[in-house]
Amino acid sequence: MAPRTSSQGEGKTTTRKPRASSSSAKTTRSSKSTPAPVEHDFPLPVRMVRSFWMGIARVTGGAFRKIGRDVHPPYEVRRDGTGLFLVIIAIVVASVEWWGLRGTGGYGGFVHAVAGGTFGFMAVLMPPILLIGAIRLFRWPEEHRANNRVGIGLALLSLAGSGISHVVGGLPPVSAPFDELWAAGGMLGALVSVPLAGLISGPGAMAVMIVLGLLSLMILTATPFRHIPARFREGYEKLMGQHPESARRAGHTELTGDEHDQSYLYDEQPEKKPRKKMRLFGKDKDAEALAAEDLLGNSGEGAYDQAVITDAYDHTTAPGSNPVDLYDEAVDAAHEEPAIRPGVRRPTKDERERAAIMDAVGLGREPEADTQAMSAIDLTSYDTEDAATSAIPQVPSRPSAAPLPPIPARTEQLQLSGDVAYTLPSSDFLPAGPPSKERSEANDAVVAALTNTLQQFKVDAKVTGFSRGPTVTRYEIELAPGTKVEKVTALSKNISYAVASSDVRILSPIPGKSAIGIEIPNADKEIVVLGDVLRSHNARKTEHPMVMGVGKDVEGGFVVANLAKMPHLLVAGATGAGKSSFVNSMITSILMRATPDEVRMVMVDPKRVELTAYEGVPHLITPIITNPKKAAEALQWVVKEMDTRYDDLANFGFKHVDDFNKAVRNGKVVVPEGSKRILKPYPYLLVIVDELADLMMVAPRDVEDSIVRITQLARAAGIHLVLATQRPSVDVVTGLIKANVPSRMAFATSSVTDSRVVLDQPGAEKLLGQGDALFLPMGTSKPMRVQGAWVTESEIHSVVEHVKGQLKAEYRNDVAVEAPKKQIDDDIGDDLELLLQATELVVTTQFGSTSMLQRKLRVGFAKAGRLMDLLESRGVVGPSEGSKARDVLVKPDDLPEVLAAMRGDEGSAQDVVPTATEAALAENANANHYGTDLVAEDLDGFEQAVDYHDGADDEGSEDAWNLTGR
Numbered sequence: 001m002a003p004r005t006s007s008q009g010e011g012k013t014t015t016r017k018p019r020a021s022s023s024s025a026k027t028t029r030s031s032k033s034t035p036a037p038v039e040h041d042f043p044l045p046v047r048m049v050r051s052f053w054m055g056i057a058r059v060t061g062g063a064f065r066k067i068g069r070d071v072h073p074p075y076e077v078r079r080d081g082t083g084l085f086l087v088i089i090a091i092v093v094a095s096v097e098w099w100g101l102r103g104t105g106g107y108g109g110f111v112h113a114v115a116g117g118t119f120g121f122m123a124v125l126m127p128p129i130l131l132i133g134a135i136r137l138f139r140w141p142e143e144h145r146a147n148n149r150v151g152i153g154l155a156l157l158s159l160a161g162s163g164i165s166h167v168v169g170g171l172p173p174v175s176a177p178f179d180e181l182w183a184a185g186g187m188l189g190a191l192v193s194v195p196l197a198g199l200i201s202g203p204g205a206m207a208v209m210i211v212l213g214l215l216s217l218m219i220l221t222a223t224p225f226r227h228i229p230a231r232f233r234e235g236y237e238k239l240m241g242q243h244p245e246s247a248r249r250a251g252h253t254e255l256t257g258d259e260h261d262q263s264y265l266y267d268e269q270p271e272k273k274p275r276k277k278m279r280l281f282g283k284d285k286d287a288e289a290l291a292a293e294d295l296l297g298n299s300g301e302g303a304y305d306q307a308v309i310t311d312a313y314d315h316t317t318a319p320g321s322n323p324v325d326l327y328d329e330a331v332d333a334a335h336e337e338p339a340i341r342p343g344v345r346r347p348t349k350d351e352r353e354r355a356a357i358m359d360a361v362g363l364g365r366e367p368e369a370d371t372q373a374m375s376a377i378d379l380t381s382y383d384t385e386d387a388a389t390s391a392i393p394q395v396p397s398r399p400s401a402a403p404l405p406p407i408p409a410r411t412e413q414l415q416l417s418g419d420v421a422y423t424l425p426s427s428d429f430l431p432a433g434p435p436s437k438e439r440s441e442a443n444d445a446v447v448a449a450l451t452n453t454l455q456q457f458k459v460d461a462k463v464t465g466f467s468r469g470p471t472v473t474r475y476e477i478e479l480a481p482g483t484k485v486e487k488v489t490a491l492s493k494n495i496s497y498a499v500a501s502s503d504v505r506i507l508s509p510i511p512g513k514s515a516i517g518i519e520i521p522n523a524d525k526e527i528v529v530l531g532d533v534l535r536s537h538n539a540r541k542t543e544h545p546m547v548m549g550v551g552k553d554v555e556g557g558f559v560v561a562n563l564a565k566m567p568h569l570l571v572a573g574a575t576g577a578g579k580s581s582f583v584n585s586m587i588t589s590i591l592m593r594a595t596p597d598e599v600r601m602v603m604v605d606p607k608r609v610e611l612t613a614y615e616g617v618p619h620l621i622t623p624i625i626t627n628p629k630k631a632a633e634a635l636q637w638v639v640k641e642m643d644t645r646y647d648d649l650a651n652f653g654f655k656h657v658d659d660f661n662k663a664v665r666n667g668k669v670v671v672p673e674g675s676k677r678i679l680k681p682y683p684y685l686l687v688i689v690d691e692l693a694d695l696m697m698v699a700p701r702d703v704e705d706s707i708v709r710i711t712q713l714a715r716a717a718g719i720h721l722v723l724a725t726q727r728p729s730v731d732v733v734t735g736l737i738k739a740n741v742p743s744r745m746a747f748a749t750s751s752v753t754d755s756r757v758v759l760d761q762p763g764a765e766k767l768l769g770q771g772d773a774l775f776l777p778m779g780t781s782k783p784m785r786v787q788g789a790w791v792t793e794s795e796i797h798s799v800v801e802h803v804k805g806q807l808k809a810e811y812r813n814d815v816a817v818e819a820p821k822k823q824i825d826d827d828i829g830d831d832l833e834l835l836l837q838a839t840e841l842v843v844t845t846q847f848g849s850t851s852m853l854q855r856k857l858r859v860g861f862a863k864a865g866r867l868m869d870l871l872e873s874r875g876v877v878g879p880s881e882g883s884k885a886r887d888v889l890v891k892p893d894d895l896p897e898v899l900a901a902m903r904g905d906e907g908s909a910q911d912v913v914p915t916a917t918e919a920a921l922a923e924n925a926n927a928n929h930y931g932t933d934l935v936a937e938d939l940d941g942f943e944q945a946v947d948y949h950d951g952a953d954d955e956g957s958e959d960a961w962n963l964t965g966r
């Protein structure tokens with residue numbers, strides 16, 4: 001996950017750059033057969049002129065993009081050069097036709113001849129028409145279809161305008177003098193209107209031109225015939241202040257600035273409605289009716305959703321409450337009957353349960369996405385549109401394409417314990433991704449293929465719509481009454497054949513819908529960037545520090561999840577499937593949103609490459625653990641920490657760390673008299689194990705025991721586990737582990753067996769890799785397909801640098817630190833006996849000479865030299881001083897301790913001369929006042945409510961408090 005290195009073996013990418021999608025790979029191949037001229041093929045002057053032109057174009061484009069709502073089309077699709085060209089032509093025409101430069105000789109005469117001669121007096125309208133074209137190219141260059149539509153609309157409008165002008169100007173013939181043509185519709189008008197007037201008279205030609213003009217306006221505004229009354233009504237209502245938006249808010253009193261923000265975050269329910277209503281009323285219910293429904297203000301569903309969200313979010317539970325409890329509570333919440341107005345459809349039980357469960361794990365879909373999901377496009381009505389609009393997809397515009405405001409509130413300076421000011425990383429560190437598509441030609445081709453297949457096999461069913469996600473699109477098929485579902489599912493192979501993809505997944509039905517869903521990979525996949533997910537409404541509406549950006553679902557909705565509600569997560573998938581990227585997104589999300597006082601982490605990375613980027617972040621309580629044996633010890637430490645937290649909570653009378661923290665923040669917890677302890681909230685503790693298989697290889701029993709113990713109890717203590725593995729086999733993810741890790745994230749697995757291990761059902765083996773995943777949060781039975789969020793190496797680097805620049809990591813020295821001693825022990829190897837003798841000799845004689853060792857121990861020079869080096873590394877003798885004997889640093893009195901340390905006995909002699917690392921750790925601990933354990937003192941005064949400790953644990957348990965700096 002972390003920086004890829006070439007040493008990672010064949011088949012691995014060397015950078016974090018996503019692999020090119022198959023479609024782009026195809027493009028590259030085809031471009032080889034017809035090589036396009038490349039930049040350096042042009043001569044220097046041409047290149048210079050081009051650069052100059054493009055420089056001006058970029059500046060002009062930038063200015064246009066800033067007008068009104070700022071837009072940021074992807075760099076590679078911009079068409080600023082063409083946009084600038086149109087602006088210049090518009091200015092040139094305006095300078096002559098508007099500003100009277102006509103008489104100024106060559107320039108004015110030429111322009112007037114061209115513009116006026118072509119369009120007649122319609123030439124005065126050319127500057128705004130050209131500017132509209134330029135604005136589209138500057139601001140929305142990627143919307144090819146819409147731009148083509150606008151282009152066609154403007155061209156027809158010019159034609160109709162010239163035609164009308166020509167009739168008004170008296171229909172001069174083509175051979176008329178220039179001034180007469182100019183005073184009418186120019187050459188264009190003459191060519192259109194004169195023959196037409198010959199056929200159907202002047203007024204007839206005028207009528208045709210007016211109709212053409214209206215048609216062009218409809219094309220420009222993408223208005224189908226049947227929507228014209230609604231559009232007029234909408235316009236009228238807007239003018240009169242009766243727009244649905246105003247009507248919706250009419251019940252509200254005037255909002256203050258803050259309240260406005262709130263409404264922005266929470267009041268999206270009206271946007272959600274159209275989709276639900278489309279589902280409800282089917283394809284024949286048009287936008288007008290939907291708008292009318294909105295006008296009624298039927299906020300039943302909205303009110304309901306709101307209730308569940310608030311309810312489920314603040315919920316905390318008792319220690320020992322298990323996933324089933326949480327599920328029940330969540331479902332209970334869903335059973336509460338919301339107040340729904342008559343005539344409004346209630347959410348189905350399924351929908352309510354699903355919403356409640358999602359919220360119980362702090363997971364949600366971006367409300368905006370619901371609007372977009374409405375791009376379950378009404379294909380049937382699309383077919384019956386008139387000629388002009390049938391070329392125009394009736395896709396609702398997608399608000400998510402607009403850049404969202406930066407993450408609010410939490411970017412202010414936060415006061416950490418010890419009066420440290422801490423600023424969370426700015427959201428600028430995670431740039432926005434390219435805008436996502438709602439529909440592409442590839443989708444249309446698949447719809448045609450599906451429709452054909454259904455027809456060929458005589459299945460009475462229709463493709464009624466689709467919702468496009470970043471990796472796959474879900475096409476919806478509705479059956480005619482009396483048609484069996486099996487008729488469609490039996491066609492799965494034929495469908496695969498028709499759409500030329502083996503990765504077709506059929507959902508019958510789509511949960512909560514009477515429709516069959518067919519998920520087919522997009523030929524033009526999109527990347528979901530973490531920045532966009534973290535800026536989504538769902539992520540921003542909560543400040544919970546454990547919320548992470550997961551990715552986007554099949555309907556294109558942003559998915560976020562609260563790790564504290566999981567409460568433990570298993571991430572599995574074959575190598576290269578996107579697991580590490582997911583873990584990166586998770587850690588980066590936490591760094592973006594949480595201070596070290598709120599979340600602390602333990603990272604276990606036996607592969608040694610995946611998590612190195614995070615070394616030194618202040619959220620870590622120990623250096624990244626790479627030694628599997630030490631990792632097993634670290635898990636035992638976590639168990640200890642959990643037990644100690646439990647004891648403390650119980651002694652203060654709290655059942656959940658959140659309750660305790662809230663009470664501490666409100667000053668409602670009082671320490672016993674005489675205690676010097678200063679109470680502070682406990683941080684969440686997130687333990688991330690990147691490769692569980694490596695741990696299970698070294699100490700399967702211990703690791704399993706610790707995991708089970710942590711997963712059973714740690715939730716109430718604010719401790720959460722994330723276990724990732726690329727080998728989801730039963731010996732790694734054992735039944736016990738599985739039973740206790742309720743949330744799962746499955747990336748592509750290599751076999752259906754692996755999929756069953758992770759999800760308890762098949763499906764993951766059909767995923768496409770590269771972040772395509774099935775997410776099964778606790779309590780749900782149907783996994784949700786998501787495209788994982790992607791964060792680049794440089795983004796991680798900038799976030800980590802920011803975080804490290806604020807605060808240094810303060811490692812604890814009791815959590816399975818990689819002890820340098822171990823290495824030296826290994827070095828001693830078979831020479832332990834000799835080393836002990838050498839130590840004894842040197843310390844008792846206080847004479848550090850290599851030749852003495854040679855003589856007394858009867859060893860060769862090389863061996864004696866090695867022994868002396870070992871003695872130096874353990875602080876028995878000083879460094880070599882040429883031919884002189886070395887200083888002896890250990891007094892004969894300390895000899896037994898030193899010998900014991902060398903033998904690896906308890907009561908190590910490291911204290912004699914600490915190694916550099918140990919010295920640093922000790923200093924660190926002192927600086928944090930970790931030396932005195934005030935909590936332990938307090939706990940002594942209590943009878944332990946829950947005695948989790950056996951005798952062996954007691955001595956170490958005190959240290960757990962240091963984690964929180966108490």
Ligand SMILES: Nc1ncnc2c1ncn2[C@@H]1O[C@H](COP(=O)(O)OP(=O)(O)OP(=O)(O)O)[C@@H](O)[C@H]1O
Pocket residue numbers: 001013015016017018019527528573574575576577578579580581582726747769770771772787788789790
């Ligand atoms: N969310 C994503 N979006 C786009 N591409 C992705 C995503 N996740 C992974 N990829 C692509 O897949 C490649 C492999 O991903 P990653 O390194 O996360 O796999 P992995 O499952 O962790 O593999 P391993 O277990 O070998 O480390 C990445 O280099 C990237 O090109």
